[in-house]
Amino acid sequence: MSEAPQAYAEVIGDPIAQSKSPAIHGYWIGQLGLDARYEACHVTAADLPDYIATRRKDQAWRGCNVTMPHKLAVMPLLDRLDPLAVRIGAVNTVVRREDGSLTGYNTDAPGFLEPLRPWLDRRHLFRMARVLGTGGAARAIVAALAGENMVIVLAGRDPAKARALLDELDPAGEHHAADLAHFADPTDFAFDDREGCLDLIVNASPLGMAGQPPLPFDFSHAPPGSLVYDIVTHPPDTQLLQQARAEGFRTIDGLAMLIGQAAAAFERFFGRPPPRKDGDTGLRRLLTA
Structure with missing residues (x-):
């Protein structure tokens, strides 16, 4: 019996190299000892529909954070939108359900x-x-x-x-x-x-x-x-x-704000709240090193 593939989530954008999301989520994954990973993925506007179509078929993919310029463009590619995301008019977090359906949220607020x-x-x-x-x-x-x-x-x-x-x-x-x-x-x-x-x-x-x-x-x-x-x-x-x-x-x-919005996304991706009992001191030290 083959092992289940490692769960993962991503952050997408164009450009994406500047994103601090991999450092934040990777830190929490390590602190919790989860068998999971979080990566940055460069996705252009032209590639966005194919990216979403491919990822929704991947059972190991838990979702993605969305940065500029895709926060509006990703919305019509999803199956459901959280009411707050509709009101704001932007999605920064996409979560995949077990049936392959995708829901868009806004965790910035x-x-x-x-x-x-x-x-x-x-x-x-x-x-x-x-x-x-x-x-x-x-x-x-x-x-x-x-x-x-x-x-x-x-x-x-x-x-x-x-x-x-x-x-x-x-x-x-x-x-x-x-x-x-x-x-x-x-x-x-x-x-x-x-x-x-x-x-x-x-x-x-x-x-x-x-x-x-x-x-x-x-x-x-x-x-x-x-x-x-x-x-x-x-x-x-x-x-x-x-x-x-x-x-x-x-x-x-x-x-x-950056850590707060990431925490809301992390729990949706991995089903557990991130470890923050130290008041984010360790994470802040990492982000400002």
Whole structure:
């Protein structure tokens, strides 16, 4: 009797060499001692339909994470879509069932929210998030925050695009669109009492990433007690986060979201939650080495 083939999952994209997913999932597989593997697979837009058709026949394939530029293109190739993925309009995780059917999920939203849970689980008189950026990442972030009863100020270079995004993702919400340049210059706005409030500043743009200019944000726009969250992962400690700490604000880095979304995918692929009792200290050490 032949042995069952080794279970595996992948991350696909074009390009793909920069992905940290193999390091994250490989670390967890090793920690759990699973007979499984996780690999990066370069898939072009032209090759995507054939890749999906081939993998759905492979009983050892548990699924894949999906990076740019395939998060939208993969959706019509799947059998089912999780409601959150439909709402966001993007899939970043594909899971194969035993019958060969494929379901698409978006774990970016829960991954983004995971490090915010200690604050979100408390009751607040008011919750506001200033989200800077209107690209693909912002879609998941806006959907996630709207679901947590946050009033959102979405800022982009094109305020009309920001307004359209808010109207699409949460048409009933009392949200606001702004020009990104508005937050670059100092303000003398006098914030009211923030006792019992939750204020977030979120960089959902690539600004501040290695090779990109820093995010132009003046901290006079941050209410007292704000939490500053930057989803950039390279470098994980961006200029924005350094400035925030210097101003006395609490911070969350992009590795928190990256690890959180990977954890949600890992459990769907391998049927077990990843080992995280050390607060991801060992994994973070690996990712920043």
